[in-house]
Amino acid sequence: MAEMLNIDLTDEQKYFYRQNGFLSIPRITTGEEIDWLKTIYDKVFADRTGEEKGFFYDLAGPRGHDGRNELPQALGPDISIPELRESIYYKNAKRLSSQLLTLDQEVHVGGHMIYKPAKYGAETPWHQDEAYWDPEVFSNGLSVWMPLDSVMKESGCMQFIPGSHKGDVKWHRHIDDNPLVHGLVTDDVDPSEAIACPLPAGGATFHHTRTLHYTAPNTTDNPRRAYILVCSGPEEKRDKPAYRPWQDEERQAMKAAKIDVEYL
Ligand SMILES: O=C(O)CCC(=O)C(=O)O
Structure with missing residues (x-):
């Protein structure tokens, strides 16, 4: 993992991102690193790393269910595996994100993994990431998806x-209109306008916190x-919180079901 892969974004790519709210690049890390990451990834999902703290759950199923996970998600894998922060992917994601966010300081990085095994799994329905985020602030971030x-x-x-x-x-609203399901969906979208971004392993897309996005089963x-x-610059406090009642519904449903997690 000692080597580095230096990639920079062209002015055309930065302009494309500003206009469209997303960008696709064919490579952000090396094939060797992808092989290393696959071993880590498979172990995280086999061990359900962080489940006891609420960091591993089914994004498309109600919290705490013990059936098949339709859309398993692992939050913050770098908390238990800090070597991930030394990866070429991590370093390039940070550097390219600050270019897209036009920041001259380091971005804050949080990570998650979403797994769709072969011939299996749910869609990740249309949503905007900011719908999940803190309503008290104007966020200034983007997601890098590899x-x-x-x-x-x-x-x-x-x-x-x-x-x-x-x-x-x-x-x-919550998937299946069930506030115990963390995954959100918006119906306010015209899927005929969608642009799909097929990629090789180790390629990446970048998307703004408000860009509507979807992945199929x-x-x-x-x-x-x-x-x-998820790479973010400094946030700005809002005078009044944004109205995102789906977040309160989830908190209340979790409380009623006596489910206590560190992260919501
Ligand atoms: O990987 C997926 O299926 C969806 C990813 C996503 O929604 C995101 O990165 O914001």
């Missing part, structure tokens, strides 16, 4: 609505392993 396997529409590559980052946060014979880094 597949460890080559991806196309049928295996769950990212799909975006160009320009949707320029609008407000849409109305969201994995109907292929190959797994779809995605490792996502």
Whole structure:
């Protein structure tokens, strides 16, 4: 892992991101690092790392259910595996994100992994990331999404609505209208406008906190392993919190079900 892969964004790529709210690049790390990451990734999902703290759960199923996980997600894998922070992926994601966010300081990074095994799993429905985020602040961030396997529409590559980052946060609801399901969905979207971004393993997409995005269920014979880094600059406090009642609904449902997690 000693080597580095230096990538820079062109002015055209930065302009594309500003206009469309997403960007796709064919490579952000090396094939060697992808092989290393696959071993870590498979162990995280086999061990359900962090489940006792609420860091591992089914994004498309109610908290605490003991059936098949339709959309397993692991939050903060770098908390238990800090070597991930030394990866080429991590370093490039940080550097390229500060270029897109036009920051001259280091970005803060949080990570998560979403797994769609072969011929298995739910869609990740249309949503904007900011719908999940702190309503007390104006966020200033983006997500870097890297597949460890080559991806196309049928295996769950990212799909975006160009320009949707320029609008407000849409109305969201919990999947299945069940506030014990963490995953959110918005119905305020026209999927015919979507642009799909197929990628090789080790490629990446970047998307703004407000860009509408979606991934399909994995109907292929190959797994779809995605490792996502959320990179943010300083946040600005709002005078009045944004109205995101779905977040309170979830908190109340968790309290009523006596489910206590460190992260919501
Ligand atoms: O990997 C997926 O299926 C969805 C990823 C996503 O929604 C995100 O990175 O914000």
